[in-house]
Amino acid sequence: MRSSKTIHVVSAHAEGEVGDVIVGGVAPPPGDTIWEQSRWIARDQTLRNFVLNEPRGGVFRHVNLLVPPKHPEADAAFIIMEPEDTPPMSGSNSICVSTVLLDSGILPMQEPVTEITLEAPGGLVRVRAECKDGKAERIFVQNLPSFAERLDAKLEVEGLGTLTVDTAYGGDSFVIVDAASMGFALKPDEAHDIARLGVRITNAANAALGFHHPENPDWKHFSFCLFAGPVERTAEGLRAGAAVAIQPGKVDRSPTGTALSARMAVLHARGQMGLEDRLTAVSLIGSTFSGRILGTATVGDRPAVLPEISGRAWITGTHQHMLDPSDPWPEGYRLTDTWGAR
Numbered sequence: 001m002r003s004s005k006t007i008h009v010v011s012a013h014a015e016g017e018v019g020d021v022i023v024g025g026v027a028p029p030p031g032d033t034i035w036e037q038s039r040w041i042a043r044d045q046t047l048r049n050f051v052l053n054e055p056r057g058g059v060f061r062h063v064n065l066l067v068p069p070k071h072p073e074a075d076a077a078f079i080i081m082e083p084e085d086t087p088p089m090s091g092s093n094s095i096c097v098s099t100v101l102l103d104s105g106i107l108p109m110q111e112p113v114t115e116i117t118l119e120a121p122g123g124l125v126r127v128r129a130e131c132k133d134g135k136a137e138r139i140f141v142q143n144l145p146s147f148a149e150r151l152d153a154k155l156e157v158e159g160l161g162t163l164t165v166d167t168a169y170g171g172d173s174f175v176i177v178d179a180a181s182m183g184f185a186l187k188p189d190e191a192h193d194i195a196r197l198g199v200r201i202t203n204a205a206n207a208a209l210g211f212h213h214p215e216n217p218d219w220k221h222f223s224f225c226l227f228a229g230p231v232e233r234t235a236e237g238l239r240a241g242a243a244v245a246i247q248p249g250k251v252d253r254s255p256t257g258t259a260l261s262a263r264m265a266v267l268h269a270r271g272q273m274g275l276e277d278r279l280t281a282v283s284l285i286g287s288t289f290s291g292r293i294l295g296t297a298t299v300g301d302r303p304a305v306l307p308e309i310s311g312r313a314w315i316t317g318t319h320q321h322m323l324d325p326s327d328p329w330p331e332g333y334r335l336t337d338t339w340g341a342r
C-alpha cells in the first residue's frame with residue numbers, strides 16, 4: 001500500500017443527512033479567521049474535490065474539516081464543505097461535528113450535559129449536548145443571528161409563472177416557497193420533483209432578487225430553496241414539514257437546521273411565532289429538528305432572531321481516504337447522472 005495523503009474521517013449523519021468529519025491528516029488552511037480559511041478551501045477546491053467527488057464522495061456527502069479555533073472562547077472550529085458551497089454555517093453539519101467531537105473523545109464529555117463553543121466560518125455557536133452512557137444524545141445549537149430579508153416577493157420562474165416567495169438567512173441563505181401552493185404534500189416520493197424545481201427556483205432568485213447579508217458581503221447568493229409546509233399547532237407546539245433543495249439538485253434528508261432558523265425568523269417577522277413557541281420541522285424521511293427563538297438582535301440594520309435548533313446524530317464509521325500516486329483522477333470526478341437532478 002502507498003499513498004501521497006491519508007485523511008482520517010469519522011462519518012456521521014444528523015437526522016438522516018450525512019456530515020462526515022475530518023479529524024486528522026489535513027493541515028489547517030491559510031487565513032487569519034475561520035471565514036478566511038473557508039474562502040481558501042472554497043477557492044482552492046483540492047480538498048473539496050478529493051472528499052466530495054467520486055470515488056470517495058458523492059452528491060449526498062457533506063464533509064467538515066476540524067481546524068484549530070481562532071476565537072479564544074471556542075473549543076473547536078470547523079469548515080463545512082457541501083456539494084456546491086462552503087457555507088457560513090449548517091445545522092445538520094454542526095450537529096454531526098458536535099457529536100463526533102464528544103462521542104469519539106476529541107473533547108471531554110460530561111454527563112448529563114456538556115457545553116461547548118464551536119467556531120463556524122460564520123461565527124461562534126454555543127452547543128449544549130444531552131449526554132448519557134458516553135453518547136451525545138441530543139445536540140442543541142444556538143445558531144447564528146437569523147433574519148427575514150424579503151416577505152411576499154414576486155419571483156418569475158420560467159415555466160412556473162410568478163411565485164410569491166420569502167427570502168431569509170438562517171446561517172445560510174434561503175428562498176422560501178409555500179409547498180402546498182406548489183402542489184407538494186412533502187411526501188418521500190416527491191423528492192425528485194422538489195430537488196429539480198428547487199434548483200430552478202434558487203437559480204431564478206439568484207438572477208432576479210440576489211441575496212445580501214449586511215455583515216458578510218462575501219455571501220451574496222441564495223444557497224437553498226425551502227419548500228415550507230403548513231404550520232400546525234399541536235399539543236407539543238408548532239409543527240411543519242420542510243424539504244430543502246440543495247445545489248446541484250438533491251433534497252436534504254434532515255429537516256435542515258438553517259432552514260428552520262430562517263423559517264423562525266420569517267414567522268417572527270410576521271408575528272406568527274414568539275419566544276414562548278417551539279417549532280418542530282419534519283423532513284421527507286420523517287426526522288425532526290426542534291427550534292425555538294431565544295431572543296432578538298439586529299444584523300446590520302435588520303431585525304433578527306437568535307435561534308436555537310436541536311437534533312440527533314449518530315456515528316456511522318471511520319475512513320482513511322488515501323491517494324495512490326498513480327491514480328489518474330487525484331481530484332476524483334463527477335457526472336451529471338447523479339450530480340444534478342434533471
Ligand SMILES: O=C(O)[C@H]1NCC[C@@H]1O
Pocket residue numbers: 017062082089090091092093172246252254255256257258259
Ligand atoms: O441542516 C442544515 O442546515 C444543512 N443540512 C444540509 C444543508 C444545510 O447546511
